[in-house]
Each structure stands twice: as structure tokens, then as C-alpha cells.
Amino acid sequence: MTQSKKKSTIIITIPAYNEERTLPRVLDEIHGVMKTTSYDYSILVVDDGSNDRTVDAIKNLNVAVVRKKHTGLAGTFQREMEECLQRKAEIIVHTDADGQYPAQYIPKLIAKVEQGYDLVLGSRFGKGRYRGSLAKLLGNKAFASTFSRLLKTKLTDTTTGFRAFTRDVAALPLINSFTYTQEQLIRAGKSGLRVGEIPIKTRRTPRPSRLFNGPLDYAMKAWINIMRIYRDYEPIKFFGR
Numbered sequence: 001m002t003q004s005k006k007k008s009t010i011i012i013t014i015p016a017y018n019e020e021r022t023l024p025r026v027l028d029e030i031h032g033v034m035k036t037t038s039y040d041y042s043i044l045v046v047d048d049g050s051n052d053r054t055v056d057a058i059k060n061l062n063v064a065v066v067r068k069k070h071t072g073l074a075g076t077f078q079r080e081m082e083e084c085l086q087r088k089a090e091i092i093v094h095t096d097a098d099g100q101y102p103a104q105y106i107p108k109l110i111a112k113v114e115q116g117y118d119l120v121l122g123s124r125f126g127k128g129r130y131r132g133s134l135a136k137l138l139g140n141k142a143f144a145s146t147f148s149r150l151l152k153t154k155l156t157d158t159t160t161g162f163r164a165f166t167r168d169v170a171a172l173p174l175i176n177s178f179t180y181t182q183e184q185l186i187r188a189g190k191s192g193l194r195v196g197e198i199p200i201k202t203r204r205t206p207r208p209s210r211l212f213n214g215p216l217d218y219a220m221k222a223w224i225n226i227m228r229i230y231r232d233y234e235p236i237k238f239f240g241r
Contacts, residue, residue, distance in 0.1 A: 010041040010110060011089040015076040017048040019097040020057040022205075026099050027061045033103040034160060044083060045097075048076040066233060077180040080168045093164045098205045101162040105200045109164035117194035119169045119185065121155070122162035122200040143182070151189035158182055162200065169193060176228070178221055 043063040049070030090186045112120040172187040
């Protein structure tokens with residue numbers, strides 16, 4: 001008799017800060033997509049100290065909610081990882097609360113992890129359609145080129161928050177207080193874990209970025225972040241020794 005393959009425990013995790021208008025729609029869309037699959041999944045929302053009705057707006061939408069003091073995106077992501085590991089997640093999907101990442105791609109991210117990848121990125125710049133500023137597009141392309149050389153893996157989008165990964169990736173230590181996206185990628189690559197991506201098409205969202213005050217601010221912070229991680233992982237090359 002053929003044994004049936006054990007289903008992975010999948011947690012779809014979302015950080016939320018004052019997202020009462022968009023988050024209910026995002027959750028409804030995720031449930032609608034995932035219910036058409038055979039995946040056994042749950043949704044975790046980590047509320048980053050919202051001062052609106054975010055938590056009340058989703059209380060009847062079949063999700064687990066963890067509330068915390070406001071620390072920003074990087075701190076919230078670290079809390080998400082702690083919660084997912086405690087809940088015995090085997091595959092974690094991370095997405096945003098503003099609806100820019102269509103839920104239709106979640107099964108594709110999961111499928112690629114099941115193919116043997118440890119970290120799979122939803123790339124907005126491969127065959128996808130990016131809806132954002134030209135300055136940010138050019139900056140992200142430059143970062144992707146840098147990371148592709150550093151990790152010896154062809155990547156087109158290193159700053160996307162839309163990603164799926166294994167427990168091993170979730171357990172990697174993160175020290176950056178600005179953003180998690182590139183640090184998680186660097187740590188996964190340097191740990192010998194397999195990194196890949198799928199093309200996605202995003203939606204334009206009306207809310208401006210909460211991480212950056214503009215293209216120059218974005219570029220300065222991101223490059224400082226890259227130099228810091230590169231220093232930690234390639235100190236001999238970084239210091240020219």
C-alpha cells in the first residue's frame with residue numbers, strides 16, 4: 001500500500017500596523033485562495049501596536065492574532081518568526097497587510113519550497129509587473145545585482161516582503177533594526193540554504209512607505225544595511241585583508 005505524503009504545517013503570517021481598512025480584504029482573499037488547495041494552513045497576524053480598529057476588524061475572520069508594542073517592521077518580523085517556530089510551522093509564508101501582493105501566488109511560493117528550496121521570493125522585477133517609482137525600481141535592480149554576485153544565485157528582487165521559507169530559515173538570527181528582507185536573504189545564502197524566486201504582479205497601494213521618507217532615504221538606509229551585513233559575513237574582503 002502506498003503511504004500518503006505527510007502534509008506540511010503551513011502558517012501564513014502578516015504584520016499589521018493600523019490596517020483596519022485593508023487587512024480584512026487581504027484575509028478574505030487568502031482564505032478564498034487557500035480553500036481551493038489541499039494545503040493545511042493557518043493565518044497569524046502580529047499587530048504592531050495599532051491604535052486603530054485593526055484587531056476588532058479581523059476578530060471573526062479565522063485568524064490567530066498576537067498583539068505587541070509598536071517596534072516597527074523588523075521587530076515585528078522577528079516576533080512573527082518566534083511565534084511561527086513555537087507553533088511548529090514547517091513552511092512560513094510572509095505577506096503584507098496592504099494588499100499589494102495577490103494571494104493567488106501563495107500556493108506557487110509553497111510549491112517551490114516543497115520542491116526543495118529553503119527561501120522563495122516573490123519577485124516584482126522578473127517577469128512580473130512592478131507598480132512603484134522609477135527611482136525605487138532602479139535601486140532595487142542595483143541591489144539585486146549586488147546580491148546575485150554575493151550569493152552566486154540569480155535574483156531579481158531582494159527587497160520583496162512576499163516570500164515563503166522553511167523552519168531553518170525562520171530560525172536564522174536577525175540583528176538589523178531597520179528591515180529584515182535583505183538580512184534574511186544574506187543569512188540564508190551564507191548558511192548554504194537554497195534560495196529561489198517566482199515572478200509576481202503586484203497591485204498599487206495608496207499608502208506611502210512607512211520605512212522611507214523618499215528615494216534618497218531609501219537608498220542610503222538600504223546601502224548601509226548591505227555594507228553592514230557584508231562586513232559581518234565577508235570581513236576579509238570588506239577590510240581589504
